[in-house]
Amino acid sequence: MRKRIPLNAIRAFEATARNSSVVKAADELCVTPTAVSHQIRQLEEFLQVRLFIRKNSRIELTTEARANVHRIGRGLDLINDAILALEASDYDERRRLTVSASTSVATFWLIPILSEFTRQSEEVDVTIKTFLTRKEAEEQESDLRIVNWLSQLDCHSEPLLEEEIIPVCSPELAARFGNDSRTILQSAPLAHVDRATGGMDGTYPDWARYLADFGISRKGVAHGSRFNQAGTAMEAASAGLGVILGRSLLIADALEKGRLVPVADPYHIRSPYYLNASWKQMESEPLVQFRTWITEKVRSKELARVA
Template sequence: MRKRVPLNAIRAFEATARNQSVAKAADELCVTPTAVSHQIRQLEEFLQVRLFIRKNSRIELTTEARNNVHQIGRALDLINEAIAALEGSDYDERRRLNVAASTSVASFFLMPRLYDFTLRAPDIDLNIRTFLSRKEAEEQEMDIRILNWQSQMECQVEPLVEEEVVPVCAPAVAARFGNDPREILKNAPLLHVDRANDGLDSTYPDWARYLAEYGISRSDLSHGARFNQAGTSIEAACAGVGVILGRSLLIEDALQKGRLVRVSEPYPIRSPYFLQSPWKSTNKESIQRFKDWILEKVRSNGLVHAI
């Protein structure tokens, strides 16, 4: 006889562990954060095991929870598949492809193009997962990851694109300084993105490195609005708050629509992106179809430089 388990509580735990956030789990499950917290406490009482360590506003999985969360996720996937089969769906005729990308790359690079993929591959259901850190990206079980670092995981790694980093601002900001690149770089407010310290390439430029490269000196390099995600910094730049070091994968649409303009030359070192996938997978055909599609999109894109 199977032990009766609280499935709703298990779903709340798995969603919180995967998102590393009670609030994000609540959004995914369409409930309140309070309800998610209650379900987790219920599961902890049921198991007599602590699942999370709460540190101020952050939560971390305990060792016991970390060792089992992936198996729980797979079990929930199996339940979903079984329910789909009972509903008489065409699940067996379709394929699910799990793709991970940073929040910014998913929003600004993938999303504008995904409709085209759904037209070309109507038999594949995409499952897009976003991450904010290297640790979060590599802990997820994915068919494809889009990364801007060389992972040490045992996976197939293929070059995707090289990304330019170039100063951009709203047209009104450029006009305020006479559309003069040096005047803009010397006097316009600077916007900053605080990148997670995940061992990424130390040559990735910040304002100090960029301005030094082009011989421009400023005493206020540490001033200006700061953001923890590139997406919000792009919106701030479009709104005229200041100048950002724009990443070509993310600013393409804003440049095409005239919401942003280039201020000066790009940084001389480009940042590479890679496609990472398992060496062995039962989903190999779908993985290859997605790779072929995204590489074609990269090659046909004038602002993104294929490796």
């Protein structure tokens, strides 16, 4: 068990010893010289040791005090460093936000727009975590998740947006088939994204489902290149390898830059996305700022699309 020590008195002693002056120590500690002298007497009584000797107008450390004053100074420095570290840790915790999203959503949608949030909320440090599966997503520690399923976790959940599935390919491939939607869907090579088949919540169509629903008859629908990641499939489509069922959230930039072009109507069922927020962090300022920003961002995009 540690001995109960008078820390204020020790601080007064160390400051006086370091400054060789009661007056300077009092100025440093923002107290009166009388208070410093009182604290030093209190410490001497506690230790039953004399700490200073007065010589005319000067004070000098006793032999015992001189032998230990540097160790006391180092001890106070350690305490000060520990307090600063605790303050920094608490500050970091209050300004940090962890956001989880699938690898493809984070790469092709969130990160390209994230600089807008960091510019308007410079005090918030955002950590992005990515996942490939629902299990991985729900096992991650995160303040906010962007997901396309209804979670069974105990969290606040709210709709964010709806994603469309749109057949897209490179402009060159579309031109080879006369830029005609029906001809492209009947004859152009198809590329498949295995991970997206069925979707996280069953709403993503595969090519067989899409073509059947649009009344397109085609042999060998399962034939063609296959990919297990949407991003890889998008690069392949941009290179002219085939037509993919592109996810509107991921292909927006490629469409805008002309690397991909839509070749037919979107699928009639949209896939919803949700914001799942930790109850513990719901009222934290970083999370409130991010939720407000991202919902307004999505709403402005939706309004622009409708217009």
